[in-house]
Amino acid sequence: MANQLVFHNTHFDIVxxxxxxxxxxxxxxxxIGYKCVKSITNLYNQNSDEFTDGMSQVIESVTSGNYxxxxxxxxxxxxHLIAMFAxxxxxxxxRRWVLDILDREVNNPASEPKANTTTDERTPLRDAVNLLVGKKSIMYDEAYRYIHQRFNISHIDELPKxxxxLAIEYIYRLALDCEQPPAHNNPTQPVILNGRILTEYKNGLVYIQEVLKDEVIVGTMDTFEWIQNRAGFVVVRKELLEQINLAFSRQSSRKLTAPHTATSAR
Incomplete structure (x- = not known):
């Protein structure tokens, strides 16, 4: 964006x-050659139907006396349109001068500022970083430096929403040794997967990601029903039974029964 515009003896204070x-x-x-600003106001009022909000607006200006x-x-x-009526x-x-300025601005547009993310929006990313720090016994500065390098940013709040x-997935891949951390002059090399991540999406975005332990078995609703029919029972924590039955109800009228409840030390 131009820092200074001058037409003849008029040095514009750019807004x-x-x-x-x-x-x-x-x-x-x-x-344009008028002695009073009222001349511009009159031209605008007489032809206001030809102006859009993107061409003329009224704003509040603060004077030197804080007025x-x-x-x-x-x-x-x-x-340019005002000059057409003048x-x-x-x-x-x-008019020619303004068109030259317009051409220059179109060819060198001002860069849009990057929208910073909020602390709440980065909560899932912090959870992933906590996991990486715990599994790899590294400092938080180092973990965040991986993100900075990967996404070419200097601070975490510069990461676009x-x-x-993508950053969450990258950190989990580092935590599970699916990818090696960046090293100077060494491109990142993927390695063989040796872990599992359970991912839940909402509205197309990652909602929850959880690293599954080796002893955890993940099954479909059909698998749960098959185990119940074959063994006669399925051991499920009481607080999870309602969630499982809700998942069943979404597919059919099937339901896990709970004739007996038991508590176990945890």
Whole structure:
């Protein structure tokens, strides 16, 4: 974005609004050759139906005496349209000048600021980092440095929201030795998988990821029913029975019965 714009003797004080260049009505009047800002206001009022919000807006400006006042501003396209209605000797030259500025801005657009993620949005990522630190006995700084290198950021809050699931997956892969941590001058090399991750998605995003221990057996609803029919029982913690039956009910009318309950030391 241009830092300074000059047309003849008018040095514009650029108003940066919505990541675009805007010009004040007062300086626009001066540049086009009007003695009073009211001339610009009249041109706008007479043709307001041809302006969009992206061409002219009213904003609050703070003066040197900390006094707030409302001023009308124009984007470059809005300034060009005002100059189309103007009938001053320099209006035509001003229109060409504005188009040159527009061309320059289109070819060198201002970069959009990256939206930082919130602490709550990074909670699943912190959980993954905690797992990595515990399994690999490394410092937290080192664990986060892996993320910085992988996603080319200097601080964790610079990680875009849509990259958080990828970062979580990457950290779990490091924790399970599915991938080696980055080393200087050594590309990351994948290794043979020797662990399992149970992943739950909600609305297309990773909701929960849990590393399964070697002794944990994961089965389908049909498997649970087969075990119950064959052995006559299935040992399930009481607090989980309702969740399992809910999963059953989503598929059919099948249900695990609980004629007896027992508690065990945990």
């Amino acid at each position: 940066e609004h919505n990541h675009q260049i805007w010009l004040s009505a007062k300086q626009l009047a001066e540049a 707030r006042k409302k001023v009308r501003i124009f984007s470059l396209r809005g300034a 009938r001053t000797p320099v209006a035509k030259e001003f 849509n990259k958080i699931p």
